[in-house]
Amino acid sequence: MLGKLLSAFSVDMAIDLGTANTLVYVPGRGIVLDEPSVVAIKQNEGTNKVLAVGLEAKQMIGRTPANIVAIRPLRDGVIADFDVAEEMIKYFITKVHNRKFFTSPRIVICVPYGSTPVERRAIKDAALSAGASQVWLVEEPMAASIGAGLPVTEATGSMIVDIGGGTTEVGVISLGGVVYSTSIRVGxxxxxxxxxxxxxxxxxxxxxxxxxxxxxxxxxxxxxxxxxxxxxxxxxxxxxxxxxxxxxxxxxxxxxxxxSEPVNQIVQGIKIGLERTPPELSADIVDRGIVLSGGGANLQGLDTLLRKTTGLPITIAENSLLCVALGSGKILEEMSSLGSVLCDN
Ligand SMILES: Nc1ncnc2c1ncn2[C@@H]1O[C@H](COP(=O)(O)OP(=O)(O)OP(=O)(O)O)[C@@H](O)[C@H]1O
Ligand SMILES: [Mg+2]
Structure with a gap:
């Protein structure tokens, strides 16, 4: 009875904890939060106080007096400042709940494919200490593919390139798993x-x-x-x-x-991804092409350049900035059919 009551109050959520933006998806409600991953902190005699989080904090970047710092707790897609990341997640969870009392949601949260076990653990721990009762991790290329509407569970290869603020993740997905992926720290x-x-x-x-x-x-x-x-x-x-x-x-x-230099690094990363893709899946990609997601996918002319350098069809995903959040949310909503795409740890 109590369990039922509690679950009625709990709001499970999927979080795209990005270097540039954090998005939160709540099953049945869709994306309920989309804010810059920035925290403004006031430092006073050795104590730190959170002044603002998200959009309000982003407007302070580069404009703060000496005792206020605007921090981006994630760099290159992974946590660079653990305490600040935890504060940020806590703030966003509370904001989404929109309630005075705190409940413990179950959370799906994404991690860059190339993140180390220690970096993954840090993201999981930050969400747990921010109040989550259970945390599942999903790799970004998988979440982005689901969000872009690719047939991830079918026996056909799809290539996704998610260009975020911190990283570019190149992933080849087939049969519900990431077959090949590379993550370059250029975004x-x-x-x-x-x-x-x-x-x-x-x-x-x-x-x-x-x-x-x-x-x-x-x-x-x-x-x-x-x-x-x-x-x-x-x-x-x-x-x-x-x-x-x-x-x-x-x-x-x-x-x-x-x-041109960082753009070329992205192009090279994609080319290496194509070279290392198993032949059967390469054949699928020749037909289906590459799907671009993430904010960087909208860089003018990038699709044209990639079409020229790879000779493949290139599509920019609809709602490219939302793909990872939409995909992670869908996993949470369809846990019985999509739960297998979550990471084991
Ligand atoms: N029209 C555009 N042209 C070029 N870049 C853009 C455009 N719109 C957004 N961006 C860039 O996209 C990036 C943010 O994308 P996104 O929200 O996908 O990143 P993120 O998920 O926070 O980062 P990551 O996945 O690397 O952790 C920012 O660097 C932003 O400047
Ligand atoms: Mg991202």
């Missing part, structure tokens, strides 16, 4: 970093991470614009010679150049 963050460095080198202008991300989303491109210049954008930063704030117009061709 949206590296693209932003490359833009910061390029603008500093070429224009003597210092810009922050957030500005770099805006530039990438607005005029970033994986291919050279047809007219050799493309769109342009006015950016603001600090002139490194005169030390004053300054405007500067930059072109899409410049950002293409800035991004």
């Amino acid at each position: 949206g963050d590296k693209l932003d970093e490359s833009i910061v460095n390029y603008i500093r080198r070429k224009h003597n202008l210092m810009i922050g991470e957030a500005t770099a991300e805006k530039i990438k989303i607005e005029i970033g491109s994986a291919v050279m614009p047809d007219d050799g210049e493309g769109k342009s954008m006015e950016i603001k930063g600090r002139d490194m010679v005169q030390g004053v704030p300054k405007y500067k117009a930059i072109t899409q061709a410049e950002i293409f150049e800035a991004l």
Whole structure:
């Protein structure tokens, strides 16, 4: 009786704990939370107080006074700051519950394929200490494939490439398992970093991470614009010679150049994935092509570049930013048929 009562109050959830964004899916309700993975902390005489989490905290990045720090607890898809990650998960669970008292949900949470057992344990422990009663792990390429609607349990090979903030995960899925996968620690963050460095080198202008991300989303491109210049954008930063704030117009061709190195690393990762795929599954992939998911899939021209370099059909998944959360949520909803895709540990 008590158990029944408790379960009526418990809200099981699937969490896509991403380097850039955390999403929460609740069975029957869909995605109920989608916020940046950022925590703002106020440091005061050796004690730390959480000031803001998510969107509010992201707006503070690069703008905080000395005693406040905006932290991204995940780097390269894995936990870099355990305590802060735990606080963040706890905050999101409480927010989703929208209740004063705390219940202990069962949670499906995803991990990068390339994460080590220690890194996986850290993610599991963070969710447990944040209040989960049970935690299952699922590898990101599997969750992304399910979320993208690929036939993961059939005897046919599907290739998914999830380009997130921290990592690019290349996965070949067949019969409910990851047959081959590789995880490269290059994603949206590296693209932003490359833009910061390029603008500093070429224009003597210092810009922050957030500005770099805006530039990438607005005029970033994986291919050279047809007219050799493309769109342009006015950016603001600090002139490194005169030390004053300054405007500067930059072109899409410049950002293409800035991004070419990390974009090539992503392309190489995908090519290696194709080379190592068992032949029968390669044949399936030739027919079905590659599906791109994650925020980075939306980089302009990336699909065109991949079509050219691999000769394969390339599709960007619908709701590419949501695939991992939707897939993890579906596993939770259809545990009897999809439970076998969860990791053993
Ligand atoms: N239109 C766009 N063009 C290029 N990049 C984009 C676009 N929209 C979002 N991004 C980038 O996608 C990244 C976030 O994607 P996503 O939410 O899939 O990452 P994540 O799941 O948090 O990270 P990870 O899976 O690596 O832990 C950010 O780097 C963001 O700048
Ligand atoms: Mg992700």
